[in-house]
Amino acid sequence: xxxxxxxxxxxxxxxxxxxxxxxxxxxxxxxxxxxxxxxxxxxxxxxxxxxxxxxxxxxxxxxxxxxxxxxxxxxxxxx
Numbered sequence: 364x365x366x367x368x369x370x371x372x373x374x375x376x377x378x379x380x381x382x383x384x385x386x387x388x389x390x391x392x393x394x395x396x397x398x399x400x401x402x403x404x405x406x407x408x409x410x411x412x413x414x415x416x417x418x419x420x421x422x423x424x425x426x427x428x429x430x431x432x433x434x435x436x437x438x439x440x441x442x
């Protein structure tokens with residue numbers, strides 16, 4: 364059944380945009396871990412903190428930030 368679904372997605376992707384057809388592998392929007400986002404800041408303790416957010420797979424297969432569930436993590440670097 365999964366083969367038929369995959370084949371259908373491939374045929375649809377020729378007619379529709381890839382995002383519309385759902386032909387993304389891995390699945391577009393699937394959680395892929397934490398992602399470092401641009402920026403960061405120097406904490407009051409003199410250490411650099413990097414911002415991380417939940418990530419999801421884009422249609423190209425890269426893990427990109429969703430902008431949700433974010434936190435700042437101490438990187439160990441001094442600033």
